[in-house]
Amino acid sequence: MGLLTLTKVSKAFGNQQVLKGLDLDVPQGAIYGFVGENGAGKTTTMRLILGLEPLDSGTITFTGQPVKFGHTQGIGYLPDVPAYYGDLSAREYLTLCGRLTQTAHLHERVGEMLHLVGLPDTRRRVHGFSRGMKQRLGIASALLDRPAMLLCDEPTSALDPAGRREFLALLASVHNETTILLSTHILSDVERICDYVGILHAGKLQMQGPLQALLAAHTQPATRFTFSNEAQAQAAATLLGGAATASQVTVTTDAQAALRQLLAQHLMPTAFNPIKASLEQLFMEVIA
Ligand SMILES: Nc1ncnc2c1ncn2[C@@H]1O[C@H](COP(=O)(O)OP(=O)(O)OP(=O)(O)O)[C@@H](O)[C@H]1O
Incomplete structure (x- = not known):
């Protein structure tokens, strides 16, 4: 069993059945590319994993424990376009996040995270940051509390090709800190950094496994x-x-x-x- 396992997960909104018995397994240490067309249900799946949305049926387990609706799961989350309090510096913003999650040794941890994502520890305000810098800060805040898994929901969709390349290199470089689940419809991004892939279509995972083995077999x-x-x-x-x-x-x-x-x-x-x-x-x- 993987670090994160979804078994026969179903979810409908009104009479629209979005997920129809989804099985998904993310091994510890993977960079897992979760791909599907627009509207396939990737964000819905991520919200279920984070406990932000209730399941209709099925189970989700993370580190062997069932995920419960409304409970924090200890999973870092990076949305597609992170929003910040623009008047704070990167350090002030991360310190605020760390106080909310009661992160241990906060001052040192904030310094470590700024260094990890390559942001300078200066008084510069976040509202003056480029999109790429905001993504860096997003990764730093998502990893601050040492989560066992980082969920990234279409993180490169708002970036230009150079920004995408830079972001993917950064994601690959933080890989030894955490397991990564990356949702995207940009297949070249998955080919560039993922070692596992799952393809969501018609409410189910149609295929999943190690990327190179799937390519060779199919x-x-x-x-x-x-x-x-x-x-x-x-x-x-x-x-x-x-x-x-x-x-x-x-x-x-x-x-x-x-x-x-x-x-x-x-x-x-x-x-x-x-x-x-x-x-x-x-x-x-x-x-x-
Ligand atoms: N809260 C909601 N209420 C009603 N319908 C919803 C809700 N959330 C998602 N949906 C619908 O569920 C379907 C799947 O949406 P979802 O955002 O999960 O897809 P996605 O794969 O992330 O798509 P995209 O790549 O376009 O972001 C869509 O048809 C969407 O309109």
């Missing part, structure tokens, strides 16, 4: 042939039964055999490259 190796014009690509697609986009054709059959077929018909690709199995391929298969 996706076919593919090759992309590039031609000098679209007409050749179309002819090659007809010959090989692959999919053509502009001057490229992607096939999942044996690459050498495909190349021999092309050359026999005087269709000479200008390049051919193996395509790495991607989470996007897997995701599209699952939700098809």
Whole structure:
């Protein structure tokens, strides 16, 4: 059993059944990517885990104990766009958070957290912080009380590509402090830092496990042939039964055999490259 386990969890709002018997298992020490389309129920699941919403049926256990509605679970939470008291400095804000949770050795712990997330310990007010700095402060406050798990709800959705890259590197670097459950629909973010993945669709987890093992088991190796014009690509697609986009054709059959077929018909690709199995391929298969 994992650090966090959801068993047959169901949740409806009115007559909309959002979760229909969700099973989810997050191993200790994982960076678990929880992916699903918009409206799939990721935030709802996170709110159930945090005890902010009651379950209709099923069970949730965290560190072996049942999660109860209305009780603090000792889980850190980072929302997509964290909100702060802008007139405080980072240290003042973290000190306020730490007093509320009665964090031990608060002064030292605040210093440690500022150092961990790379924020300067100055009098600068939070309202002048960039979005990236606010995310850093969000991680520092979520980890302040040493939670065994950090829940991040679509944390990169408001960041530009450079901000996303920086944030993901930071998340990977705090990984030895805590287990991480990251909800997102940005599949490349999951590929970049997660070692486990679960795909939520139609109210259930359709697939979960170690990311690389799932990719290896469920996706076919593919090759992309590039031609000098679209007409050749179309002819090659007809010959090989692959999919053509502009001057490229992607096939999942044996690459050498495909190349021999092309050359026999005087269709000479200008390049051919193996395509790495991607989470996007897997995701599209699952939700098809
Ligand atoms: N408090 C609520 N009352 C009524 N409906 C709700 C409530 N919370 C969520 N829903 C509905 O439940 C469904 C799932 O919403 P949820 O926010 O959990 O999805 P999500 O996967 O996080 O989506 P997104 O990626 O767009 O944030 C949506 O149709 C939403 O409108």
